[in-house]
Amino acid sequence: MSTPSELQLYNTLTRTTEPFTTLEPGVVRMYVCGVTVYDDAHIGHAMSAIVFDVMRRYLEWSGYHVLHIVNFTDVDDKIINRANLLGIDPHELAERYIEEFLEQLKVLNVLPATRYPRATGTMPDIIGAIERLIEQGYAYAAAPDGSTAQDVYFRVERFETYGKLSRRSREDMLGGTRVEVVAYKESPADFALWKAAKTDEPAWDSPWGPGRPGWHIECSAMSLKHLGEQMDIHGGGNDLIFPHHENEIAQSESLTGKAPFSRFWVHNGMLQLVNAQTGQVEKMSKSLGNLVTIKQFLIDDDGAVLRLLVLGSHYRKPLTYNEEVLADTRRKLERLRGALQGATGSHETGTSVDTLVGAAAAAREQFTFAMNDDLNTSGALAALFELVRAINVARDAGVGEGPLLEAQTVLLELAGVLGLSLEASTPSTALEVGPFVDLLLELRGELRQAKQFALADKVRDRLSALGVVLEDTPQGTRWKFER
RNA sequence: GGCGACGUAGCCAAGUGGUAAGGCAGCGGUCUGCAAAACCGCCAUUCGCGGGUUCAAGUCCCGCCGUCGCCUCCA
Helix, strand or coil, X not given: XXXXXXXXXXXXXXXXXXXXXXXXCCEEEEEECCCECCCCXXXXXXXXXXXXXXXXXXXXXXXXXXXXXXCEECCCHHHHHHXXXXXXXXXXXXXHHHHHHHHHHHHCCCCCCCECCEHHHHHHXXXXXXXXXXXXXXXXXXXXXXXXXXXXXXXXXXXXXXXXXXXXXXXXXXXXXXXXXXXXXXXXXXXXXXXXXXXXXXXXXXXXXXXXXXXXXXXXXXXXXXXXXXXXXXXXXXXXXXHHHHHHHHHHHHHHCCCCCEEEEEEECCEEEECCCCCCEEECECCCCECCEHHHHHHHCCHHHHHHHHXXXXXXXXXXXXXHHHHHHHHHHHXXXXXXXXXXXXXXXXXXXXHHHXXXXXXXXXXXXXXXXXXXXXXXXXXXXXXXXXXXXXXXXXXXXXXXXXXXXXXXXHHHHCCCCCCCCCCHHHHHHHHHHHHHHHHHHHHHHCCCHHHHHHHHHHHHHCCEEEEEECCEEEEEECC
């Protein structure tokens, strides 16, 4: 069977929370829909990547080996349009954005996926899959009158359980107002597997003439290629449930004859942002034009801030992004990091040490309990904050370096499971100005000793205005950058 | 219009039918030359509204109101 695990995961397919098990003991096959690369990625994309990174880290921490596949859609209308606009090759444009996105994921401390397949790198598999779907009667080629190049459509009628993921009836689908009317489709609900090339478009040779794949088939082909006929977890944003994931199920299950295509379907909620123009709260999205790019975000904040923001609420809920929430999150991160300060006392035994040891064990337990409950990261963070307090209390009580470090190691370990790095990143500017700040602190220290407090405070205030915050401690004065 | 999710303090947010975690902000105190940080204390008789089930409901059921998402570009 599978590796025993206490993890309970919400499954969109069944709309219930179920005990997590795997097809193969100890191995998790996980496929997450990546981005269509035609423009700068925004923090909504980052949120999704972070959510599934946390899931992957937690599974690994729980003892699983995780095969984590993330695809890139690198051929589609938007990429082509954008490339034409810029007068460059679509493939080159896509690769440029992929590279940039991968670089940003690194800064966000998202572990690299096992593989990052591209649609354009999976073409023989895609064409093969479409051929088999046609052979089995699940798909048909069709063309407008007078054209030789053909489209291929999936025959939705043939797939009896169509709609099971998104809980839509076929009548609902046919009643949809936005269904494109194409005369040569058998049914308006049928969706494209292959699109005949128009002029000036990238095209691949196929039995149906030059063309390119539809959006959904690439995921079916890639998951089949890299994970096999069935997988444990298929993830993505909840805006992909319909039609994308519904169509993937139809294609894959028709192709393999095996169901379920994925045993768990996991969807994250959307990042919401107030639209500056309308004042409406909306999903952050490229097409709506209300977004903060990852690039923009990283100018003012380090990646841990975004991760902590995402961890603060449950992954399935919509998350509102605004300045106030951002400011809160920065302070939260400071509090977590503050707990890593060294010992000031030297008690290696005693009740305060015992209390700290107990608190660390309790935190670990509370953390695991929360994470097992459908990745309740907010509850997991509460466990970390309680450990933070215990550490601070212990330090104040004079607990020595040994026991304190032990508790701090637990804090770092649990934070690490969430992908949160608590070691404050040192801005390069800090390295440059460090000696000068130290010089000012030395002079200020002499002023304080001479009771010249007005001057000493002036140094502190002026540094503060420049973003350098001072903290006087019995061990001397510490300083750090603050936004 | 159809389908779905959500509505918990000033803000963010967790919550297995048994009597409201955690964080931010705020207030009072300890420490400090003063701050900062840290610590201690205070901060929702109440969980959108109205019914119902139950010995017991934020948690289950029904209705209403509000917000958001999807309905073939979307993480």
